[in-house]
Amino acid sequence: MPDERDMERSEDAAPPEETTPASDDDQPADGGGAARPEADDIARLRRECDEHRDRLVRTTADFDNYRKRTDRERRELAEHAAMDLLQDLLPLVDDFERALAADVQKGDAYRRGVEIIHKQLLELMAKRGVKPIEAVGSDFDPNLHQAVTHEPSPTHRDGEVIEELRRGYTLRDRLLRASMVKVAKA
Template identity: 35%
Template sequence: MKLDKDEKEKEDLKDENLEEEQNFQAEQSIDSNNEELDKVLKENEELTTRFQRLQADFVNYRKRVEKEKESLVSYGVETLVLEILPILDNFERAMDVEKDKEDSFFKGIEMIYDGLIEVLNKNGIEEIDSLEKPFNPEYHHAVGMEDSKEYDKDTIIRILQKGYIIKDKVIRPSMVIVSQ
């Protein structure tokens, strides 16, 4: 009987040891799974961050390309307009000199002039409104000053050459006479 009791105790110990070993293996398996899960989550986070950076880089690249494209178009238009403006000035001079404003030749010149102005306006090129406005060195180039009791100091009293802007950028400042 004692032997049976000892054997039973030995078997119980074996069962306990087996159970402890199984629990230990289960804990190791869980720890291993947790480590793998942590590793996968960390990798996922890194990939998400990398994707977000790439996405932001692409958005910035697209904006930069659009801005450069717009700049190139504006530069091309600006170059062409700068070559056309002296011709427009000559049209204005010719129209100012003509005395017979009802002459058909004058009417034809006036139609061409109006057409040029319309094309410039459609492309965002506008004349700088200067007469009787305060002098602004960003928009005006003062070529002279005159005493005037009629106007306040630093007011534009005459325009010698019209200035033009394209989308808030001065492409040619107005040449003006300013009151003292």
């Protein structure tokens, strides 16, 4: 059986584990060994930053292209709408030319031609959403009427439109042109 001295010698032969110097990788986080994980984090963050920057540049380019495309489409739509309107007006121009070419001596034919043109023009405007404002007999409305003159009238209410000097029109619910009217004054 070994005695105490032999045991002491065997313990002295192997240095204790606590005194073994640690490698650089095993050092605590507050030492120089922490530099490697920080470098990995920095590299990862730089990659993420580059990805976000690239995404931002692409999104900005996509938005600029979208804006340019919508501007172009808007211009084309406006040109197309104007073209449609002009094409719709051409038959009216033709009718005016026929009416002007009619024999002035025959007043009824000339008047009939102008009536046809007027009717076609009103139909075209109605088709596009334009409606005349009914003014005579209604109360004066500054949103729809422009009072040119006020006239005393014992047969009309105060503020009633008694004569329309120039017809006004609305496009759907928006005012295109106010009616020029004469308004009764009590």
